Amino acid sequence: MPLVLDPPKNAAGQALPVGPLSSTKKRRATGDQVFHGLVAGSAGTIPLIAVAMLALLGVASMECFRTQGLAFFLKQDWDPVHGSYGMLAFAYGTLASSLIALLIAGPVGVGIALAITEFTHPKVRELAAWLVETLSAIPSVIFGLWGMFVLAPLMRSHIEPLLTRIPGPFFREAGTGLSLLSAGLVVSIMILPTVMAVCREVFNAIPVSMRESAMALGSTRWESVRLAVLAPSMPGIIGALILAMGRALGETMAVTMVIGNRAEISSNLLAPSDSLASAIANQFTEATTSGHLSALAALGFVLFLITMILNMAAQGLVWLVKRRVGA
Amino acid sequence: MSAFQYKVEPRRARMDKLMRGLCWGAVCLAILPLLSLLYMVISKGWHRLDLDFFIHLPRPVGIAGGGLANAVVGSIELVGLASLFGMPIGIAAGIYLAEFNSTRFAKSVRFSADVLSGVPSIVTGIFAYQLVVAPLHGFSALAGGFALGLMMIPLIARITEEVVRLVPIGLREAALALGIPRWKTIVPVVVRTAASGIATGLLLAATRAASETAPLLFTAFNNQFWPSSPMQPTASLTVQIFTYAISPYDEWQDMAWTGALVLLLMVLAASLASRLTMSRNRPMQL
Numbered sequence: 001m002p003l004v005l006d007p008p009k010n011a012a013g014q015a016l017p018v019g020p021l022s023s024t025k026k027r028r029a030t031g032d033q034v035f036h037g038l039v040a041g042s043a044g045t046i047p048l049i050a051v052a053m054l055a056l057l058g059v060a061s062m063e064c065f066r067t068q069g070l071a072f073f074l075k076q077d078w079d080p081v082h083g084s085y086g087m088l089a090f091a092y093g094t095l096a097s098s099l100i101a102l103l104i105a106g107p108v109g110v111g112i113a114l115a116i117t118e119f120t121h122p123k124v125r126e127l128a129a130w131l132v133e134t135l136s137a138i139p140s141v142i143f144g145l146w147g148m149f150v151l152a153p154l155m156r157s158h159i160e161p162l163l164t165r166i167p168g169p170f171f172r173e174a175g176t177g178l179s180l181l182s183a184g185l186v187v188s189i190m191i192l193p194t195v196m197a198v199c200r201e202v203f204n205a206i207p208v209s210m211r212e213s214a215m216a217l218g219s220t221r222w223e224s225v226r227l228a229v230l231a232p233s234m235p236g237i238i239g240a241l242i243l244a245m246g247r248a249l250g251e252t253m254a255v256t257m258v259i260g261n262r263a264e265i266s267s268n269l270l271a272p273s274d275s276l277a278s279a280i281a282n283q284f285t286e287a288t289t290s291g292h293l294s295a296l297a298a299l300g301f302v303l304f305l306i307t308m309i310l311n312m313a314a315q316g317l318v319w320l321v322k323r324r325v326g327a
Numbered sequence: 328m329s330a331f332q333y334k335v336e337p338r339r340a341r342m343d344k345l346m347r348g349l350c351w352g353a354v355c356l357a358i359l360p361l362l363s364l365l366y367m368v369i370s371k372g373w374h375r376l377d378l379d380f381f382i383h384l385p386r387p388v389g390i391a392g393g394g395l396a397n398a399v400v401g402s403i404e405l406v407g408l409a410s411l412f413g414m415p416i417g418i419a420a421g422i423y424l425a426e427f428n429s430t431r432f433a434k435s436v437r438f439s440a441d442v443l444s445g446v447p448s449i450v451t452g453i454f455a456y457q458l459v460v461a462p463l464h465g466f467s468a469l470a471g472g473f474a475l476g477l478m479m480i481p482l483i484a485r486i487t488e489e490v491v492r493l494v495p496i497g498l499r500e501a502a503l504a505l506g507i508p509r510w511k512t513i514v515p516v517v518v519r520t521a522a523s524g525i526a527t528g529l530l531l532a533a534t535r536a537a538s539e540t541a542p543l544l545f546t547a548f549n550n551q552f553w554p555s556s557p558m559q560p561t562a563s564l565t566v567q568i569f570t571y572a573i574s575p576y577d578e579w580q581d582m583a584w585t586g587a588l589v590l591l592l593m594v595l596a597a598s599l600a601s602r603l604t605m606s607r608n609r610p611m612q613l
Contacts, residue, residue: 035509035513036510039426042418042420042423043484044432044436046436046439046480046481047435049439049443051439107353112350112357114350118350130598137538137597137598139539139565140540142568145568218335223342249447250447257569257572284544284545297453303450308445311441312442
C-alpha cells in the first residue's frame with residue numbers, strides 16, 4: 001500500500017534540533033513525556049484487557065475443569081441438575097453450523113469479491129464496498145428475527161420437503177424449520193462481508209501489471225484472473241475463510257434464535273441443535289449454582305481460545321500474501 | 328478495436344463467460360436475502376412505528392398501544408457509558424499506534440487489538456459479568472456499558488491509527504521545524520487534521536455498540552421501566568427485540584419488528600453519515 005505514509009524514524013524527536021533555550025528544552029521534555037505516558041498507557045490497556053480476559057475466563061472455568069476433568073470435552077451430557085457438564089453437543093452444533101456457513105459464504109464471497117474488484121467499473125466498486133460495509137453493520141439480532149420469522153417458515157414449508165428427497169444421512173427427516181441448516185444459512189449471510197472485505201483487500205494488493213501480463217500473453221479475462229489474481233492470493237483467501245470461520249463460531253444471537261436450542265448430535269441437518277454461544281446466552285442468567293456458571297464460563301473460554309487461534313492464523317496468512325506480492 | 332483482434336477458442340471464451348456469469352450470480356445470490364430482510368423489516372415494522380413507540384413504556388400483553396421508549400433511552404445510556412470510557416482510551420491508543428508505530432510495544436498492542444476484535448461478543452459479556460456484575464451483586468447499566476466499551480476500544484484504536492497515519496508527514500515536519508514540541512504537533516496539528524476521520528470511526532464504533540445484544544444479556548439485563556440509575560438493570564433496544572421475538576405473543580413479535588426497523592434506520596443513517604463525511608473530508612495530499 002504505497003499510500004500509507006510511515007513517519008520516518010527521525011521524527012521520533014531525538015534527531016531533530018531543539019530550540020536554543022535550555023528552559024524551554026526542559027519544559028518540552030516534560031510535556032512530551034506526559035503525552036507519551038498518556039497515549040502509551042491507553043495503548044497498554046489493550047493487551048491488558050486481552051490478558052485479563054484470558055486469565056479471568058480461565059479462573060472462572062477452573063472449577064468446571066477440576067470437577068469434570070477431560071470428560072468436559074468428550075461427553076455430550078449437559079445436566080445442570082446433577083452437576084454433570086459436557087460440551088460435545090454444543091461444540092458439534094457450533095462447528096456444523098459454521099462449516100455450513102463457510103461452505104456457502106466461501107465461494108459466494110470470493111465470487112463477489114472477484115466481480116467487484118475484477119469485472120466492474122471503479123465507481124461501482126466504491127458503491128459496492130459501501131454496501132458490503134453496511135451489510136456488515138446490520139445487527140445480528142435483526143438477522144435472527146429474519147431467520148426466525150422468514151427463513152424458518154420458508155424452510156419448513158418449501159425447502160425441507162424438497163431436501164428430504166435427497167438420500168443420505170444429512171436430510172433424513174424434515175423438522176420445524178429451526179435447524180442446524182437454517183442457522184448455517186443465516187450465519188453464511190452474516191459472514192459474507194468478512195469474506196468479501198478480506199478477499200477484496202488481498203486482490204487489490206496484487207499489482208495490475210500481473211493481470212496485464214497474463215492478458216498480454218493472450219489469456220481471456222477469466223484466465224488472467226485465475227492465473228494472476230486467484231493463484232497468488234490463495235493463502236489470503238484461506239486467511240479470509242479462517243477469519244470468517246472465527247466470526248461464525250462466535251455468532252450468538254442469530255444462531256440462538258434459529259438453531260432450535262436442543263443439544264443433540266444428529267447428522268440430520270434439518271434437526272434442531274445448539275451451539276456454544278447460544279448455550280451461554282440462554283443459560284447464563286438462569287444459572288444458579290457455581291458449577292453451572294463455571295461450566296458456562298468454560299464454554300466461553302473454549303470459544304475464546306478457538307477464535308483467538310483462528311484469528312492469529314488468518315492474520316498470518318493475509319500478511320504472507322501481502323509480503324509475497326510486495327505490495 | 329485494434330488491428331490485432333485475437334480470436335479466442337470457443338471453449339475458452341465459454342469458460343470466460345461462465346465464470347464471469349458465476350461471479351455476478353454470486354452477487355445476486357447475496358443481494359436476495361438482503362432485499363428480503365429489508366423488505367420484511369420495513370413491511371412488518373412500519374405500522375407500529377409512531378410517536379407512541381418513542382414516548383411510552385412497554386404495555387403488558389393484551390393492552391393495546393405502548394412503546395419501547397425505555398429501551399431507546401436505555402440503549403442511548405448504555406452507548407453513552409461505553410463511549411465515556413471506550414472513546415478516550417481508543418483514540419489515545421490509536422494515536423500511540425500511529426505516531427510511535429515501529430516500537431515492539433506498538434506491535435504487541437496492534438496484535439492484541441486484532442485478537443480482541445475477533446473475540447465473540449458473548450465472551451466479552453462473560454468477562455464483564457465476572458468483573459462488574461459479580462462484585463456488585465447485580466445487573467447494571469454500568470456493567471453493560473463496560474462490556475460495550477471493551478468492544479469499542481480495539482475498533483476505535485485501529486480506525487484512529489489508520490486515519491492519523493494518513494496525515495501527510497510534511498505537516499508534522501513543518502510543525503516540528505517551527506520548534507514546537509512533539510505533543511503539540513500531534514494534538515493540535517496532526518489529530519485535528521485527522522479529526523473528521525476519527526469522528527467517523529467513533530460513529531461507527533457507537534453504532535456497533537448500539538447493535539450489540541449478546542454482551543448485554545447478562546450485564547445490563549433488561550427492565551420494563553425507565554432507566555433510573557446506572558446501577559440498575561437497564562433495557563436496551565436489541566435485548567428488547569430479542570425478548571419480544573422469542574415471546575409467543577403476536578403483539579410482542581410485531582413490536583420486535585418495529586424495534587428492528589428503528590435499529591436498522593439508525594444503523595443505516597450512521598453508515599450514510601460516515602460515508603458522507605468520509606468523501607467530503609478526504610485527507611489532503613501534500
